[in-house]
Amino acid sequence: MDLHPHFRRIWHLSLLSFIIASVTGFLYRYGMLYPLAEWLHFANIRHAHSHLMFFNWISPPIMIWMASSIIKKSDYAAVRNFSVCIYTMLFIGALSFPFFLVYGYHSVPLGFASLPLAAILSGLVMITWYWFIWLYYLAGNNRPRNISKLFFDAALLTLFISSLGAWGVSVIQFLDVQNPLFSSAMTHFFLATFTEGWAMLGILGILWSKTSVSQSKLQISAGWFWVPLLFGSMMIFPFSLTQTLITPVMLLTAKTGLVLIIAGLIANVWFLTKEKVFNTVTRKVILLLLILKILFQAAAILPLEIWPGEHGLRVLYLHILLLGIISVTLIEAFTGVKVTLTKVLFAISVLLVILSLGMISGYWPAHLLPPDIYVWVMLISILPTIPAISIWIFTVKNM
Ligand code: HEM
Known part of the structure; x- marks a missing residue:
């Protein structure tokens, strides 16, 4: 896609955020083997990463792709509005990083009081998401609807719904609810709807924009491709809770959600393959990862004790979903x-990271593990950062 220079700059800042966040992931792995500074705690490194x-790597690029698909590059006012919104999002997201790294969700002493600054900044990032949704709604209201736009609309709906889960965590903490299941359920509702809904639907929207298929040319309703993913993303969060704590109804809901997601993904993979979208080496890796995701989720509904x-x-x-x-x-x-x-090197390094995570997942046969795993x-965890830095330098030089 031919991006406006403002949007290109946003892409560079997002890629830079990926580099910083992935080095933080490496730091976590380093800290598992060697001593870290006393003020660095694993939980906080994981939160910062x-x-x-989520804030600066995944969301802004999907948003600029969406914005570019509904506004003209020459529409300066629209480009400026979207850019101001996303720059603000990136700025607050970047500001939250050091607070997550040092304090996590804990309060920061500020002399006169102490405030949970990372949580407050996260709330502000979510407000910029609403700002983007509003701008997108205003700009896209009268535009023709193609299939990728249907995915983008659904993605934004799930972004909004996922944010309600995140606010829910704060409300529960404020009301001092004692049952930890509620807070955990809200957190995982946010995580599942954000990743399976917002990120996945947004990415599929980008992949669909590589096809020239119109709704009228499809032999089935376009809804079969995105509606199951939309509803499924909101139903699977009980799978992330402690197995012994969830009720039979919650389990049934989660399994139904998973069936919807698997069915929706198979439909998308089948159609996008037929449309020859996966026609380069990197795109073939994306196809492989999509199939891996389907198999992984299918294993969770079979009686395999997983x-x-x-x-x-x-x-x-x-990491199959988000890094892959x-x-x-x-x-x-x-x-x-x-x-x-x-x-291609980036895609291969990502596959290696996923393989290494498979080896320490607890399901890899112990006798097949190399020494010093x-x-x-x-x-291996630092490998994807290297091609990412190279791409970043190349694109900055060619701005
Ligand atoms: C080279 C790239 C990456 C590296 C080295 C990396 C590394 C890590 C590590 C070490 C952890 C902690 C694992 C643990 O708790 O045992 C982690 C957790 C996590 N990472 Fe990554 N990661 C990478 C890419 C990504 C990307 C691209 C995303 C999202 C867009 C992501 C999202 C997450 C999330 C959400 C968690 C928390 C998982 C949980 O809830 O326990 N990571 N990552």
Whole structure:
């Protein structure tokens, strides 16, 4: 896509955020083997890593793609409005990073009082999401509707709904509700709806924009491709809770949600493959990761004694989705043919990270583990950062 220079700059800042957040992920792995500074705690490093990835890496690029698909590059006022909104989002997201890293969700002493600054800044980021949704609604109201736009509309709806889960956590803390299940359920509702809904629907919207299919040419209603993902994303959060705490109704809801997601994804993969969207090496890696996601989720509904909420499996699954499908698609979509080889290296390094996470998931046969596995996991975790830095330098030079 031919992006406006403001949007290009936003892409560079997002990629820079990916680099910083991935180095933070490496720091976590390093800290598992070697001593870290006393003020650095694992939980806070994880928060700093995941929030920067969500706030500044995933969301702004999907948003500029969406905005570019409904406004003209020459419409200066519209470009400016979207840019001001997303720059603000990036600024607040970046500001929250050091507070998450040092204090996590704890209060920061400010002399006269102490405030949970990282949580407050996260709330402000969510307000910029509403700002974007409003601008998108105003700008896109009268535009023709193609299939990728249907995905974008659904993605924004899930972004809004997921944010309600995040506010819910604050309300529960404020009301001092004692049952930890409520707070955990709200957190995981946010996480599931954000990742499976907002991020996944947004990315599929980008992949659909690579096709020239119109709604009238489809033999089935376009709703079959996005409606199951929309509803499924809101139903699967019980899988992330402790298995013994959830009720049979919650389990049934989660399984139904998973069936919807699997069915929706199979429909998308089948159609996008037929449309020859996965026609480069990097896109073939995206296809492979999509199939892996479908298999992983199918395993969770079969009676295989697999609980996706278990720590090792959870981290593996989240990275198949977020580092794999989402990040590889963003790198593929936003960079040109001049960096094809680097894109392939990025995709391969991501596959290696996923393999290494599979090895420490708790399900890998112990006799097939290499010695010093955690040293290997640490070394592999820095690999995707290297092609990302190279792409960042190349694109900054060519601005
Ligand atoms: C090279 C890239 C990456 C590295 C090295 C990395 C590394 C890590 C590490 C070490 C953890 C903590 C694992 C644990 O608790 O045992 C983690 C957690 C997490 N990462 Fe990443 N990560 C990367 C990319 C990403 C991306 C692209 C995203 C999202 C867009 C992401 C989202 C998350 C989330 C949400 C968690 C928290 C999982 C949980 O709830 O326990 N990561 N990552």
